[in-house]
Amino acid sequence: MDSAVARDSMLAHVADIVAAVDLPVNADFKSGYADGPEGVAESVRLCIDTGVAGLSIEDSTEDDARPLYELPLAIERIRAARAAIDTSGTGVLLTARAECYLVGHAAPFKEAVRRLEAYAEAGADVLFAPGIHQPEEIKAMTGALAPKPVNVLVSRNTGLTVADLAALGVRRVSVGSTLARAAWTGFMEVAKDIAAEGRFTSLDGITSFAEINAFFRG
DSSP, X not given: OOOSSOHHHHHHHHHHHHHHOSSXXXXXXXXXXXXXXXXXXXXXXXXXXXXXXXXXXXOBOSOTTSOBOXXXXXXXXXHHHHHHHHHHTSOOEEEEEOOTTTTXXXXXXXXXXXXXXXHHHHTOSEEEOTTOOOHHHHHHHHXXXXXSOEEEEOOSOOSOOHHHHHHTTOOEEEOTTHHHHHXXXXXXXXXXXXXXXXXXXXXXXXXXXXXXXXXXXX
């Protein structure tokens, strides 16, 4: 399978992050850098060796002709990841992702629940369907998958707060690339202001180095 970031590069980046922080690190490990269960297991073992506290495996093939792995194979891939973690004795947290919303499945909610129920039985610790955002669907999904914890991705302002998500049964919230995209939004605004208008008004109110350093020390 193909990927924008090669496995060795991903592992090196994850290892650098693990070494740089004291907090537990979760790796967004794409589809496990393999199609078959054996390859997924090998990739998971290598990821565990970086020192991560958790990792996710998704069921996207990155192939527009067949965007999701067939469910029997997808289940075996999660079982293989689970076995690799159990053999390591590390207790790494396994998140299984159903990519139905992101690949444009015709019935994303129904298919995501079906897949996540199967992934839970295959040994996933946390269940995740990135793209779900309607409160009624979130509540129905957390109820259907209980007692397994459900992660929800917040990539835009949906009007829901962390407290709202908790009330809907969500146990973990992630923001993915959102913080980076928010930073790039500010960068692009300033760059366009300078290039198109020749002015620097977009620099008003920007955060100082002292504030940044204090934030990260805190």
